[in-house]
Amino acid sequence: MNKKKTLINNLVTYGIVIIGYAVMMILQLTGSLSSSMKGFLVPICIYVIMAVSLNLVVGILGELSLGHAGFMCVGAYSSAVFSCAAQELITSAPLRFGIAILVGAAAAAVFGIIIGIPVLRLKGDYLAIVTLAFGEIIKNIVNIIYLGVDSNGLHISFDASAGTAGLGLLEDGRVIIKGAQGISGTPQDANFTIGIVLVLITLIIVLNLINSRDGRAIMSIRDNRIAAESIGINITKYKLMVFTISAALAGAAGALYSHNFATLTPAGDKFNYNASIMILVYVVLGGIGNIRGSIIAAVILYVLPEKLRFLRDYRMLVYAVVLILVMLFNWSPKMIEWRKSVAAKFKAKFGRKKTANEAEGGAQS
Amino acid sequence: MNMLEVSHLSISFGGLKAVNDLNITIKKGQLYGLIGPNGAGKTTAFNLLTGVYKADTGSILLDGKNIAGMNTISINKAGIARTFQNIRLFKELSVLDNVKVGLHNQMGYSTIEGILRLPRYFKIEKQMNEKALELLDVMGLKDCAGFTAANLPYGKQRKLEIARALATNPKLLLLDEPAAGMNPNETEELMETIRFVRDKFDMTILLIEHDMRLVGGICEEITVLNFGQVLAQGVTSEVLNDPRVITAYLGE
Amino acid sequence: MSFLSYLVNGLSLGSVYAIIALGYTMVYGIAKMLNFAHGDVIMIGGFVVFSCMSNLGLNGLLSLLAAMVFCTVLGVVVERIAYRPLRNAASSLAVLITAIGVSYFLQNVALLIFGADAKIFSPIVNLPNLQLFGGELSISAITIITILTCIVIMIGLTLFIKKTRAGQAMQAVSEDKGAAQLMGINVNATIALTFAIGSALAAVAGALMCSAYPQLTPYTGTMPGIKAFVAAVFGGIGSIPGAMLGGILIGIIQILSSAYISSQMADAIVFLILIVVLLVKPAGILGKNVQEKV
DSSP states (O other): OHHHHHHHHHHHHHHHHHHHHHHHHHHHHTTOSOHHHHHHHHHHHHHHHHHHHHHIIIIIIOOOOSOHHHHHHHHHHHHHHHHHHTTTTOOOHHHHHHHHHHHHHHHHHHHHHHHHHHHTTOOHHHHHHHHHHHHHHHHHHHHSOEEEEETTEEEEEOOTTTGGGGGOOOTTOEEEEEGGGOEEOOOOOOOHHHHHHHHHHHHHHHHHHHTSHHHHHHHHHHHOHHHHHHTTOOHHHHHHHHHHHHHHHHHHHHHHHHTTSSEEOSOTTSSSHHHHHHHHHHHHHHOTTOHHHHHHHHHHHHHHHHHGGGGGGGHHHHHHHHHHHHHHHHHOHHHHHHHHHHHHHHHHHHHHHHHHHHHHHHHHO | OEEEEEEEEEEEETTEEEEEEEEEEEETTOEEEEEOSTTSSHHHHHHHHTTSSOOSEEEEEETTEEOTTOOHHHHHHHTEEEOOSSOOOOTTSBHHHHHHHHTTTTSOOOHHHHHTTOHHHHHHHHHHHHHHHHHHHHTTOGGGTTSBGGGSOHHHHHHHHHHHHHHTOOSEEEEESTTTTOOHHHHHHHHHHHHHHHHHHTOEEEEEOSOHHHHHHHOSEEEEEETTEEEEEEEHHHHHHOHHHIIIIIOO | OHHHHHHHHHHHHHHHHHHHHHHHHHHHHHHOOOOTTHHHHHHHHHHHHHHHHHTSOOOHHHHHHHHHHHHHHHHHHHIIIIIGGGTTOSOTHHHHHHHHHHHHHHHHHHHHHHOSSOEEOOOSOOOOOEEETTTTEEEOHHHHHHHHHHHHHHHHHHHHHHHSHHHHHHHHHHHOHHHHHHTTOOHHHHHHHHHHHHHHHHHHHHHHHHHHSOEEOTTTTHHHHHHHHHHHHHHOTTOHHHHHHHHHHHHHHHHHHHHHTOTTTHHHHHHHHHHHHHHHOTTOSSOOOOOOOO
8 A cells, every 4th residue: 555655656766767867868879968968967966866865864864964065075085096096907997986986985984984973962953063064074184185106005194285295105106186186087987877877776775775674763763763762763773874874875976976077176165065055955955855856856956057057147146046935935834825725726716617517518418 | 470660769850859769569461550740750750661761769670670770772672662741653654654663673674685675675574564554453543554643633643652662562561641632532442442452462551641530440550649759559449539649639 | 472372363263253153043042043144144244344445435333333234134134034934834944945045145146246356355443453572462453352342242142131121032932932922922023133133243243354354255254154153052052151152162273273283174173173072062062951851
């Protein structure tokens, strides 16, 4: 009864992704895809994964996380370091990239645990502020990290003033991370197909988790923590589980990111508080707890600024106004009341019309 | 055969002794009542029994095992389940899922088995569904299984809370004001349900109540609390006729 | 001597953070929302002062007054249009996301009007430095004024909350909105007043901060907004003395870390200390651990 509905719901979600993929591939093969849209294909996958994985924390566990982009950063950097270091050892790009993705996910998962542990005792806004703090710490560290590899092995330095010289590399050494200048020369192994595969894997993990014993336990914590405790649910275990899985998925998205662009730096709004907030906006607009909504919202909201380019300088201003209006329209109780009354009036009007027609039709025959 | 032995249980909050030297003994399979004016310490006693608070002094023996000082989760695993004064359901989950969460520690599969949808997932989910529907049936809620818990009428929400507590396979069931907000018909039905649960599951039940008809109707023995202390204890009819109890609690 | 100098600067920066944190914590305690647009009101305040001083030729204090009025009106209008309709929304995340929308809005308005390049801000007061210890320790006038302003504000706010009816209404609303309403308190007006005071404080913070750190862009408010949020939580969110304490501590930690450990890692160290403190005191230094009633 309920299970069938859920199953169909989920199949629709998978269907949307697969159809989207097929449509894009056809457009690409027939050359109908603009170059800007082509450039969007992998990033859309990245941000869909980010939104879905954040929704796991915000919508399913019910906790506010403001540092999600930090996990993407960890995944991006660790996977890029691996790919750069292993460039000569593993020449098969798919294999190397596959391992890189796993490295990125694993590294991010470790950070998910590191963050999850202090967060266990905290609730609500205190938990949120700690996630924000971690995101900023990660961004700071990544700004001053230097990493190089030579015949002696791996060298790391956090000395910004010494720069690459602080690594003390031998003649045959190679610098991989150059502090604020980041990593350049990561093999660009990412493509749309791999991106969609990762999206599908993310969906399988998240949707299957939600519709399982663990998923129910997690949602029970969200709905009523005290009651969940009283029936023996291990709050700590599940909080950690959600943070770790969510972080790992974000790490995989990060790997997609670092292998899609020639250079990887912490500059701009890719890994900072603004990036985390942007993904949170996707999640809330798509529906808190609504996985399919996250996918659709991420796609639309990522592409929207591009489509608003005709507004030129007013673009982001319009985006902001639209965001505020959409929130008010969807969430304001007074608005919801108004919508319901309009819908009721609409139904009443059409209902009356129908019976009048039936009466007419009956009288005529 | 004593299911619950509480001895010299006390707790203070900032100088105020909320529960003072509480002693209760409940036999296995008994229907026991805890009554007293508002603020007498009844829910505090429940919170002590379920590990929400840690007592300052005293011991709590559940079926011979000392559970004082244990946390809520462990106490539930040891065999105490409770319902709450303000109903605490998992509002966004379905009625069926609310009970299935209760079954969490009774049957399960690993996270990996769930995510990869291995055969064990299907097998155990089927068992959980059957067991949950069974419990809902017992409580008369089988028809509501697919509804969202928040949409149930109040009386049914209360029953769902009991069903969920039963799912955890407890030895002792604590009901905190189960008849709160119910009209006389609903209370009558609740009394039958509680009696039925005790008989069918061989359950020991301790309930807090203000509704004297329910207390007089189903509780075999009761303890009266006043200002955190035991005022009277014993067979219900005798205690309810005790003049001290009448003056302190029932008015005239 | 340099340590003293850093300490004084830390105290001054901390005072700015404290003033911002006070606005944050008041809005949180009374309207129960995290106002993510608060940092951008600071930025707007800075720009109003800048415009008044450079375009209208007004002196520093008049410009500050203008900024306070402007930001107060802005805060009240935003609350009425964007936040009040969502006060009883199904999820508290709704008003949060709307605040983010307001934040984007304010940043982009400033961007459109003033452009992205950094404006050079002239301090609102032009007084000579204070020379102590025979000229070894030089403290700028702005630094002293900032610290004094913070103290005055803290005392004024505490008196306001305790002694005036409006202030007590704010306390009542922060503890129990429903009960306050039943007691005849105009909750809407109280919350509007909260936003008014918070925004006015933000304008003051903006003027003082830009006087000390004279580069102003549409994004100048973001980081201080975050730090002030951290400060408010650090001190115990909803607590006025906590916000003050949190702000000062964060300012001192930031300056000292920047001077003695690493200027790039100063922020990270501030955040790290926050995490450590919350591990030990999950409700903040002065926060009350409010137990949910079972």
